[in-house]
Amino acid sequence: MTLEILTSDLLTPVRHGFFSRRGGASSGIYEGLNCGTGSTDLAEVVALNRRRVANAMEVTPETMIGVHQVHSPTVITVDGPIKGDKPKADAVVTSTPGLALTILTADCQPVLLADPDAKVIGAAHAGWRGALDGVLEATLDAMEALGAARENIAAAIGPTISQRAYEVGPEFLDSFVADSPNNTRFFANGEGDRLHFDLPAFGLHRLRQAGIGAAEWIKYCTYSDPGRFYSYRRSTHANEVDYGRLISAIRL
Numbered sequence: 001m002t003l004e005i006l007t008s009d010l011l012t013p014v015r016h017g018f019f020s021r022r023g024g025a026s027s028g029i030y031e032g033l034n035c036g037t038g039s040t041d042l043a044e045v046v047a048l049n050r051r052r053v054a055n056a057m058e059v060t061p062e063t064m065i066g067v068h069q070v071h072s073p074t075v076i077t078v079d080g081p082i083k084g085d086k087p088k089a090d091a092v093v094t095s096t097p098g099l100a101l102t103i104l105t106a107d108c109q110p111v112l113l114a115d116p117d118a119k120v121i122g123a124a125h126a127g128w129r130g131a132l133d134g135v136l137e138a139t140l141d142a143m144e145a146l147g148a149a150r151e152n153i154a155a156a157i158g159p160t161i162s163q164r165a166y167e168v169g170p171e172f173l174d175s176f177v178a179d180s181p182n183n184t185r186f187f188a189n190g191e192g193d194r195l196h197f198d199l200p201a202f203g204l205h206r207l208r209q210a211g212i213g214a215a216e217w218i219k220y221c222t223y224s225d226p227g228r229f230y231s232y233r234r235s236t237h238a239n240e241v242d243y244g245r246l247i248s249a250i251r252l
Helices: 043-057 129-133 134-143 171-180 181-186 201-207 230-239
Strands: 016-019 075-077 092-093 098-106 110-115 120-126 154-157 187-189 194-198 215-217 246-251
Touching: 016 043, 016 110, 043 098, 043 246, 092 098, 092 134, 098 110, 098 120, 110 134, 110 201, 110 246, 120 129, 120 134, 120 171, 120 246, 129 134, 129 171, 129 201, 134 201, 154 201, 171 181, 171 194, 181 187, 181 201, 201 215
Parallel strands: 075 092, 154 215
Antiparallel strands: 016 246, 092 120, 098 246, 110 120, 110 154, 187 194
8 A cells, every 4th residue: 555645735845744554564553654663563664664754755764853752842953864862852943955854643733834935844743732832833933043934934734633532621721721711712512521622723823823924734633534543542542552653744
């Protein structure tokens, strides 16, 4: 099976892709294109999957740049392959051609960003914690430091968990209300005291509030489509011991 690569017109003509799980070599609960080196999938199979992504992006595996994601607002700027351990961060930016910036997700938002005129790109992992703590705004700041103009930056949010599938408790809401009372608009009532949180709408709000030129969610829900996407929450509900990770990539 060939790889399935989802794209956004907003990022044209910059080379990018939100890869689904289709077309990979993993089996069992990881069936498909599991690119998570932190999973307990076979290391050699994950490496094979990542080589397939590198080939699709026309880079080498060594020039696919990722970070050790920790749900933080930390952004790193790179101009070449990372040597040694991956730094703990949740976004990466560059103005160096030939590097593919990558993010791994399994419900959180993968956000790819580009200013094609300034030739500056970014990739961010924005779960609820990172988005609330400012990882998207920090990514825009880092891109500007490389010469991008905020009003010329476009961003696309890839496959992520949708509001219908994202049930949370009242204590979750409290964290957002503490940030801004207006954040209640991203929550809908569920059964009893349960609520449903709209993560991609919150991500778009933070990007637009920060003055980005254009932003969209490509409207694929990770939880609701097991044939195409991995989902941490779905695997938890199924009592599976682990889960695969989707990869998203962008390059100049």
